[in-house]
Amino acid sequence: MATGIKDKVAIIGMGCTKFGERWDVGAEELIVEAFQECIEDAGIDRKEIQAAWQGTCIDEVNVGKSALALALTLHLPYIPVTRTENFCATGTEAFRGAVYAVASGAYDICLALGVEKLKDTGYGGLPSIGGGSLAFFTMPNMTAPGGFAMLAQGYAAKHGLSMDEVKKAMAHISAKSHYNGSLSPKAHLQRPVSEDQILNSPMIAYPLGLYDCCGVSDGAAAAIVTTPEIARSLGKKDYVTVKALQIAISSGEELQYDNWDFDHFVTTSKASSLAYKEAGVNNPREEVSMMEVHDCFSITELVTYEDLHISERGKAPKDVMEGFYDINGKIPCQPDGGLKCFGHPIGASGIRMLYEMYLQLLGRAGKRQIQNPKLGLTHNLGGFPFMNINSVAIIGRHDA
Amino acid sequence: MIGIVSYGGYVPRLRLPRMTMFQSMAWFAPATIAVAQGERSVCNWDEDALSMGVEAARDCLKGTDKAGVDALFLASTTLPYADRQNAGIASTALNLKNEILTADFTGSLKAGTTAMISAFESLQSGNKNSILVAASDKREAKAGYFYEMWFGDGAASLLLGKEGVIAELKGYHSVSYDFPDHYRDAAKKYDYIWEERWIRDEGYVKILPEAINGLLSKYSLSIGDFSKVIYPCFFSREHAAIAKKIGASPQMVQGNMHETCGEMGTAHPLAMFIHALEDAKPGDKLLLASFGQGSDAFWFEVTENIAKLPARNGIKGSLAKRKEMESYTKFCQFRDRLGADTGIRAEVSAQSPLSVLWRKRKAILGLVGGRCKVCGTPQFPKTDVCVKPECHAVYEQEDYEFSGRKAKIISFTGDLLAVSIDPPAIYGMVQFEGGGRTLLDFTDCELEKLGVGQTVKMSFRKRWYDKERGFHGYFWKAVPQEEA
Structure with missing residues (x-):
């Protein structure tokens, strides 16, 4: 009988680079920067690491395929190193590999490291991620903002909201993250931005404007x-322990079957329920102390509040406008600025979220420290609303 | 009885007023004011001779049993592929049966009528019972040239057969001359065209009357026996002069469509003929002749069946569905003459996997999905495992055609980041009537007029052109319908 991951694994060290347009460095330098902080935090010798997982997503502009980049860069001494790639859940998948390896009893100490060097493409936005050879012929030439813009349309239609109402809630979400980013020294974007500026920003993919999109x-x-x-x-x-680690991947029903209205994430809804069960959380709205969710776009964050079963269906805009998710709200969300402002190097993002929860749990979050948090939730959403990879992780104080 | 069983038309919805063209190029070519009347039809950026031919053929097949089609002839001088049979692509797009003869007719503006004669003779031989002919052209002309104004884009289609004939073929006659009024090298984009006065006087005004008079004398007819005489000639004065020369009264002459869409190449004689059929009565005798290195002339007689033809766009309906194109530079951009910057993002170039195209040809070219024989769920694409969670039956799907089904918009966006010839790239998810859904590009629409729940229809379009390898990629797109 499976007993879940709760409290079987402890996090003893974490590191995170400054995120941003790091014109000065490549993936290799980023790996070393994150690793050095992490191992110094752990207080162990690097020889004690018995196995490692490397999370990288877009290998064409990053470090290529395989886990060689991590092994070669750190000169890891012939230990097993595995590459994980699962779109935006890549980092969480690397973490999951390391955690499960320890939980299985196969190893004592493992490393998970996610890295992405995106700013070597020559253009803004993400490169397109191929969907296979049939999709090449049939799928629209979709960008990430376009794919998620459709979620805003579907959400508004489902709940009978005007696009103005949805846009206002989205603007509050982005403004909140910009404010939090201004308290976060390692964040990519550190300038507060007003809701008016957000609402008046240039359109990227209707109805998403520039400030609805993450860095x-x-x-x-x-x-x-x-x-x-x-x-x-x-x-x-x-020390901090892992309370839950769940992944849910689309089954194809959203894309091909007839029972989904492009208004929510089926995967998140299922994975979060399982995560709460694994962590022993009965009422997430009361028990979760803080969150880092996958705000690739402001609409993603809005809808995710509902799929995490914290806001009721159709009520997330109300919670947002009431400040429920602000830094001083009931459940602060994106205390470090989130993908929106901390940034989104895909392979690193899942572990970056855990890093913020870890700092908060240990009381090391500086100006943005949340009072006495017990449980922190992280959430990734890779792919598109109609076919995606979702991860939900919960970590907490070992005694929580 | 052998003759026309059905017809279909496709004139792209974009119309560029010739005065807009003139205003953009008057500084360079002031003389073009002489022909700057009315408007010309213009392909959207995702349309070409092949896609328009498919659309005209779809219109033509409305209400018919397409399983009975024995052959498909596609006529055009501007087909995308020199070697990869374009009619074969069209046949797959139309989801016609595999046991079929397909052929491209090309190399002359009379190729459409030549395809008709070949089809009729094949029917007469008794070897075939039903042949679909489509003619389509998207001709290019240089900026500031009269021909840029004379030309229009469009397609027409005729189903020729023996049952349910609406216009009986009574006779035909051809002449062929190597009259080089224009030519185009196989590798060139533009025609090289000789002096117009010579083309008019030695070409149109001599060759068309010769073919028409040849038909009349072959069947001992006089021009007065006909209710309509139909022949192309974009020189409007000579169009009338030919009528005078063959003794036809002005009322008998079918208009050359210069004002409404322009000269549509191989499709033009067929489109004019269909335009005449749309107003024809049982018993009407129609004389049709083409022009292009000779001429093919026909004698048709309209039957009682014409009243029974199910509703369709035809030429009249296609002309009525119009959207004015506001800018000449957009016209140039759509035809890859502007060189507008699409950024580094657009540089990504991938080869098109041809073995996948073959394996999945029904899905890619025909929009054929699957329907589960166990639970009845339609799904696109067709897969080995049924998508319905309560079913998941394995290896139980039969072919299910989505192209003729209406759908409703589940969601959509207008994407300014995506590389597009006509930003924003509009796409979304649609739900088909009767079940099944997919993501599709949208076309022929304006973002601000779209809404969740709106009806869309399917249209066969070009999705991309790989310049490096010369590959034209086609798939289906959703065309949002104006709400009534």
Whole structure:
């Protein structure tokens, strides 16, 4: 009988680079920057790492295929290193590999590191991610903003909201993240932006404007995990443990069957329910202390509040406008600025979210510190609303 | 009885007023004011001779049993492929049966009528019972040239057969001359055209009367026996002069459509003929002749069946569905004459996997999906495992054609980041009547007029052109319908 991951694995060290347009460095330098912070935080010798997972997504403009980039850059001594790639859930998948390896008892100490160097393309936005040979012939030439813009249309239609109402809630979401980003020294974008500026920004893919879209950034983030016993033996007192790790991937029903209105994420709805069960959370609206969700676009964040079962269906705009998710709200969301302002180097994002939750849980979040958090939730959404990879992770204080 | 069983037309909805063209190029070519009346039809950027031919053929096949079609002849001088049979692509797009003869008729503006004669003779031989002919052209002319104004884009289609004939073929006659009024090298984009006065006087005004008079004498007819005489000639004065020369009264002459769409190449004689059929009565005798290195002339007699033909766009309906094109530069951009910057993002060039195209040809070219024989769920694309969660039956799907089905918009966007010849790229998810859904590009629409729940119809379009390898990629797009 499976018993889930709760409290079987401890995070003893994390690191994260400055995110942004890192014209000065490539993926290799980003790997070292994240890793050095991480291993110093863990307080172990690098020889103690027995296995590693590398998360990278768009290999064409990044480090190429395979896990060689991580192994070669850090000169890891002939240990197993595995590359994970699952769109925007790539980083969380790398973390999941390391966590499961420790939980299985196969290894004592493992490393997960996600890295993405995106700003070597010559243009703004993400490169397109191929969908296979049939899609090449049949799928619209869709960009990420376009794919998620359709979610805003579907959401507005489903709940009988005007696009103005939805846009206002979306603007509040982005303004909140910009404010949080201004408190976050490693964030890509650190300038507060008003809701008016957001509403009047140039259109990218109707109804999403420039400020509804997250940054395209370079960056890396890393985590070292071990068993709670080893964490304690290393002298760690307030260590953080993994409470839940769930992945749900579209089955094709959204894209091909007749029962979805392009208004929500079926995957997130299912994965979050399983995550709460795994973590022993009965009422997420009351028990989750804070979140880092996958705000690739403001509409994604809005809809995700409902799919995480925190806002009721159709009520997320109300919660947003009431400040429920603001830094001083009931459940602060994106305290570090989120994808929107901290940035979104795809392979690193999942681990970057965990890094922020980890800092907050250990009371190390500086000006944006949330009072006494117990459980932090992270969420990734890779792909498009109609076919995606969703991850939900919950980490918390070991005694929570 | 052998003759026309059905007809269909396709004139792209965009119309460029010739005065707009003149205003853009008057500084360079002031003399073009002489022909700057009315408007010309213009392909959207995602249309070409092949896609328009398919659309005209779809219109023609409305209400008919397409399983009975024995052959498909596609006529054009501007087909996308020199070698890869364009009629074969059209046949797959139309989801016609595999046991079929397909052929491209090309190399002359009379190729459409030549395809008709070949089809009639094949029917007469008894080897075939039903032949679909489509003629289509998207001709190019240089900026500021009279021909840029004379030409229009469009397609016409005729189903020729033995049952349910609406216009009986009573006779035909051809003449062929290597009259080089214009020519186009196989590798060139534009025609090289000789002096217009010579083309008019030695070409149109001599060759068309010769073919028409040849038909009359072959069947001992006089021009007065006909209710309509139909022949192309974009020189409006000579169009009338030919009538005078063959003894036809002005009322008998079918208009050359200069004002409404322009001269549509190989499709033009067929389109004019269809335009005449749309107003014809049982018993009417129609004389049709083409022009292009000779001429093919026909004698048709309209039957009682014409009243039974199901509703269709035809030429009249196509002409009525119009949207004015506001800019000459847009016309140039659509025809790849402007060189507008599409940015580094557009540089990504991928080869088109031809083995996939073959394996999935029904889905890609024909929009054929699957329907589960166990639970009845239609789905696109057709897959081995049924998508319905309560079913998941394996290997139980039969072909299911989506192209003729209406759908409703589930969601959509107008994407300014996506590379597009005509930004924003508009696309969305649509739900088909009767089940099944997919994501499609939208075309022939304006973003601000779209809404969730709006009806769309399918249209066969070009999605991309790989310049490096010369590959034309086709698929289906959704055309939003104006709400009544």
